[in-house]
Amino acid sequence: MHSLLAVVVSYGGSPHLNGLLSALAGMAGCQVALVENKLGGQHGTVPDGVRVYAEHGNIGYGAAVNLAVKRALAAPPPGDGSSGGIPDWLLVVNSDVTIPPDTQEMLPKLLAQAPADVDVLGFAIRTDDGGPGRSTAVLPTIGTSAFTALRGEAAAVVRWPALRYPVGAFFAIRGSAFLRIGGFDPSFWLYYEETDLFARLLATGGRIDWCGDAWPVLHTGGGTAGRDAELQRELGRAAVAYALRHRETIGRGWLPVHAAQLALLTGRKAVLGRWPDARRSAWILAGLLQAATLPGREPAARSRWHAVPTRTRIALAGLDDIPPRPAGFGGPRRE
Secondary structure, three states, X not given: OOXXXXXXXXXXXXXXXXXXXXXXXXXXXXXXEEEEOOOOOOOOOOOOOOEEEOOXXXXXXXXXXXHHHHHHHHOOOOOOXXXXXOOOEEEEEEOOEEOOHHHXXXXXXXXXXXXOOOOEEXXXXXXXXXXXXXXXXEOOOHHHHXXXXXXXXHHHHHHXXXXXXXXXXXXXXXXXXXXXXXXXXOOOOOOOHHHHHHHHHHHOOOOXXXXXXXXXXXXXXXXXXXXXXXXXXXXXXXXXXXXXXXXXXXXXXXXXXXXXXXXXXXXXXXXXXXXXXXXXXXXXXXXXXXXHHOOOOOHHHHOOOOEOOHHHHXXXXXXXXXXXXXXXXXXXXXX
């Protein structure tokens, strides 16, 4: 049986959290880490064996996963006969995910049966009522973004299967592959962190495979983020960071295309009278323009979300092999 470290990232918990931790702790060979990004966040009693990391502040999603991996690497063997250190597989889990019993039972078997050349397993995601959820996306390029603006994301996934990757709410990655590419880049606070991770994985020849629809997880996220202007502007700012980092592969023209995509989306939603959606895309566009003109600012660090500044995130949760990021965006260049 392959060993598994499940990292659950939380910001103040969710109604699903205790059930999620119990489901993960009940899996064969699974160690569970809960990373709480909200200062003062309390979860009461957690299942036996769950390690809780807290009081480090709001370091973001990817950095929280890195932190748990670093602690696992530094921890002594657990005393159950396993070797400790980084397990064979790392399961990245949002705190508002629910794992159905059938998926809970099959997940360790699916990981054990994965071909040796598969680095990542993606899972079908459904909403809490069983409807189709957002499971996958395509890596940003000029072509994929322009196509998505006209035809939608689902059509882009079909058109570019080689650029398909799992959304960050739930996926499994081999521990060796995660360390080989340096884990998540903690300079991404809340968005584009998994996009950056999978872009680097695919650039090094990594392979992503998918479990069948028979083994889904449930996730209906984004309720708070979708209504919060600051978080939506952060999504636009993260797009600029991604464009700077990956400009050699996506080209310098991607950012203007993405800005046009957002402007088109804003106008389209406004014409249809879908004002919440129009405001959301307008907020994202505003964040993009702000980051493009004032690249050194980190407004989220001074917002009610109290984001930990980039320099501190890198020191706390950086892994050794993350490539240098472009200078002049939201903190120091990694040397």
